[in-house]
Amino acid sequence: MDIRNAITERHSVRQYKPIPIDENLVTELKEFIENCNAESGLNIQLICNDPECFDVFLAHYGKFTNANNYIALVGKKNIANLDETAGYFGEAIVLKAQQMGLNTCWVAGTFGKRKCKAKIAKDEKLVCVIAIGYGENQGNVHKNKPLEKLCKADLNTAPDWFKEGVDAALKAPTAINQQKFVISLEEGEAKITAKGGAMTKLDLGIVKYNFEAASGHKVR
């Protein structure tokens, strides 16, 4: 599965099969995560076979079942743009997982923060987690805001790579599907900015990754 297909196929999945992730896939994922950590300076951790983190009232409310594996997005508090960086590299891992036949769901609210088994030093912060495993389903396509709210460029005259990027950005997960971002084309370069509000910086990193992965062009 190429990255554009992975972007299209990915939807949040909250119900998982009660089976552990294949050992070879765990090894491959851990390697990928270590590369992300080396590049970003983050301390992202994969935690497997821990039924407690999602065993909270909120998680049931959020309808998670058998969410026994998760990726903890941890990083030093003093990293510039910690949330955006976590979003960017977290989405890289999410799409890698999708290509490996696994399903995921970004989770910032409906999990037990204190029950999370990640190792978090005093100068580090747990940004959020991503549930991962074999889905009972493949999730659903989310609704988009009207295109003119999300993209301020004229797509009739924009280059193909830009259109590919916009398409992938619209498919990106955002907290409560808020899609609080604006994409523009300035001097031949794509620019994506976040509107204010909770988790919009985290969303921004996710959206930028999708845009870059599909278009092959760096976002400003």
Ligand SMILES: Cc1cc2nc3c(=O)[nH]c(=O)nc-3n(C[C@H](O)[C@H](O)[C@H](O)COP(=O)(O)O)c2cc1C
């Ligand atoms: C930063 C972030 C935080 C999220 N937090 C939660 C959460 O706490 N609980 C939950 O059930 N879904 C959570 N989601 C999943 C979103 O609701 C979901 O991505 C969005 O509705 C779009 O749907 P899709 O991922 O299927 O495309 C979160 C997503 C993001 C990007």
